[in-house]
Amino acid sequence: MDILEQIKTWARVNSPWAIHFNSGSCNGCDIEILATLTPRYDLERFGVKLRGSPRHADVLICTGPVTLQARDRLRRIYEQMPEPKFVVAVGSCATSGGAFQGCYGVVGHIDEVIPVNAYVPGCPPRPEAIIDGVIKLLRSLQKTEPEVSLEKAEPVMAGT
Numbered sequence: 001m002d003i004l005e006q007i008k009t010w011a012r013v014n015s016p017w018a019i020h021f022n023s024g025s026c027n028g029c030d031i032e033i034l035a036t037l038t039p040r041y042d043l044e045r046f047g048v049k050l051r052g053s054p055r056h057a058d059v060l061i062c063t064g065p066v067t068l069q070a071r072d073r074l075r076r077i078y079e080q081m082p083e084p085k086f087v088v089a090v091g092s093c094a095t096s097g098g099a100f101q102g103c104y105g106v107v108g109h110i111d112e113v114i115p116v117n118a119y120v121p122g123c124p125p126r127p128e129a130i131i132d133g134v135i136k137l138l139r140s141l142q143k144t145e146p147e148v149s150l151e152k153a154e155p156v157m158a159g160t
């Protein structure tokens with residue numbers, strides 16, 4: 001990896017900007033994400049900053065199953081993010097469809113619509129598990145070999 005790529009990876013790993021999207025969650029996971037961002041759990045100590053626009057974000061944090069109504073919005077948000085971009089699926093619904101799997105208005109889990117880089121299981125997962133998933137994703141970027149693009153990094157699972 002040349003020095004410029006090393007600097008870019010260092011910056012990316014130390015100050016990832018994130019955006020949160022609820023594609024059909026019951027709000028349980030979203031409340032845990034908000035708790036993760038409060039001073040009690042303080043996700044910002046790892047440099048993670050929540051942004052309002054996908055055009056400024058490196059990491060898309062998704063909650064819930066993907067409903068028919070949210071599918072195109074989720075895809076559009078993902079497409080608006082600059083490369084390289086990463087997706088964290090938070091909660092059982094986001095990782096596997098959870099309690100909503102098979103419902104008439106539900107398309108399925110997040111990776112049926114966009115690629116996912118990190119999975120955080122749980123209903124809802126605790127803030128510690130969400131932090132674990134984000135940190136594992138960032139560590140996996142550091143370990144990426146030069147010939148492997150960041151987008152092709154192996155997906156990670158929180159709590160393992």
Ligand code: SF4
Nearest residue numbers: 026028091092093123
């Ligand atoms: S995983 Fe549980 S808390 Fe999260 S959206 Fe699904 S049902 Fe709600």
